[in-house]
Amino acid sequence: xxxxxxxxxxxxxxxxxxxxxxxxxxxxxxxxxxxxxxxxxxxxxxxxxxxxxxxxxxxxxxxxxxxxxxxxxxxxxxxxxxxxxxxxxxxxxxxxxxxxxxxxxxxxxxxxxxxxxxxxxxxxxxxxxxxxxxxxxxxxxxxxxxxxxxxxxxxxxxxxxxxxxxxxxxxxxxxxxxxxxxxxxxxxxxxxxxxxxxxxxxxxxxxxxxxxxxxxxxxxxxxxxxxxxxxxxxxxxxxxxxxxxxxxxxxxxxxxxxxxxxxxxxx
Numbered sequence: 556x557x558x559x560x561x562x563x564x565x566x567x568x569x570x571x572x573x574x575x576x577x578x579x580x581x582x583x584x585x586x587x588x589x590x591x592x593x594x595x596x597x598x599x600x601x602x603x604x605x606x607x608x609x610x611x612x613x614x615x616x617x618x619x620x621x622x623x624x625x626x627x628x629x630x631x632x633x634x635x636x637x638x639x640x641x642x643x644x645x646x647x648x649x650x651x652x653x654x655x656x657x658x659x660x661x662x663x664x665x666x667x668x669x670x671x672x673x674x675x676x677x678x679x680x681x682x683x684x685x686x687x688x689x690x691x692x693x694x695x696x697x698x699x700x701x702x703x704x705x706x707x708x709x710x711x712x713x714x715x716x717x718x719x720x721x722x723x724x725x726x727x728x729x730x731x732x733x734x735x736x737x738x739x740x741x742x743x744x745x746x747x748x749x750x751x752x753x754x755x756x757x758x759x760x761x762x763x764x765x766x767x768x769x770x771x772x773x774x775x776x777x778x779x780x781x782x783x784x785x786x787x788x789x790x791x792x793x794x795x796x797x798x799x800x801x802x803x804x805x806x807x808x809x810x811x812x813x814x815x816x817x818x819x820x821x822x
Contacts, residue, residue: 633706633710634710634818636703636704636706636707636710637707637810637813639699639703639707640699640700640703640704640707641806641810643696643697643699643700643703644696644700644802644806646692646696647693647696647697647700648799648803650689650690650692650693650696651693651742651795653689654679654689654690654693655795657675657678657679657683657686658672658675658676658679658745659671659672659674659675660672660745660787660788660790660791661784661787662747662782662783662784662786662787663784670747672745672746672747672787673746673747673748676690676745676746676748697738697739697742698739700735701735701736701739704731704732704735705732707728708728708729708732711725711728711819714819715819716818716819718819720816721812721816721819723812724809724812724813724816727805727808727809727812728809730805731802731805731806731809734798734801734802734805735802737793737798738794738798738802740754740758741790741791741793741794741798742794744758744786744787744790745787745790745791745794747787752782755777755782755786755790756781756782758776758777759773759777759780759781759782762776762777763780776789776793777789
């Protein structure tokens with residue numbers, strides 16, 4: 556390398572190093588300015604501490620520790636199904652809240668015309684910008700949540716994670732998967748189309764088949780023995796007001812217990 560080229564190379568390296576130093580100084584100045592006003596460093600330390608606590612809660616390599624390489628239920632990603640179902644639930648909740656701005660839970664309609672509820676769903680899908688995508692996200696996130704919760708329960712059962720001292724969390728999990736089914740059923744009725752109507756009628760017949768309390772259950776859940784505006788109103792209130800608060804609270808308790816006990820080692 557000639558002397559001129561060497562000097563040019565050194566000069567270029569010096570300029571790059573100087574630019575990097577200037578960027579670092581600006582970054583540190585900005586960080587100090589924000590830290591004085593928002594105490595960023597303190598919160599970053601809290602996040603770092605939280606990260607290490609979460610990392611300690613995660614299961615170790617079960618396949619290596621217990622020689623379970625050929626056991627499907629001990630496949631490491633299956634231990635993330637609980638978190639996966641929670642994320643799907645959050646996506647469904649956010650997309651559902653956005654759909655609620657445009658959905659009208661009214662079964663009324665002129666003779667021979669579609670109901671108001673069905674018309675509002677059609678408007679969302681056909682006329683609203685990104686409406687079709689929004690409803691699809693809500694629908695698929697709900698289905699993914701249902702599948703993830705079901706697989707999560709299977710993983711817990713086949714790995715024996717429901718045993719002492721985790722019996723309470725297992726019961727909460729059973730309640731959560733039951734409420735997930737109710738979530739799906741009530742949401743299925745909201746479009747108030749032919750599929751919704753006959754699914755609701757099947758629900759009425761199932762409620763009436765309950766010994767002793769059948770008629771009372773049908774009156775409470777469906778507003779009678781046939782589908783009316785009261786049925787749609789009950790499903791809407793159940794889907795939008797009652798279930799989200801109950802399920803969110805139970806998920807918080809469920810995750811809190813897992814946090815305290817740690818993820819179960821295989822039995």
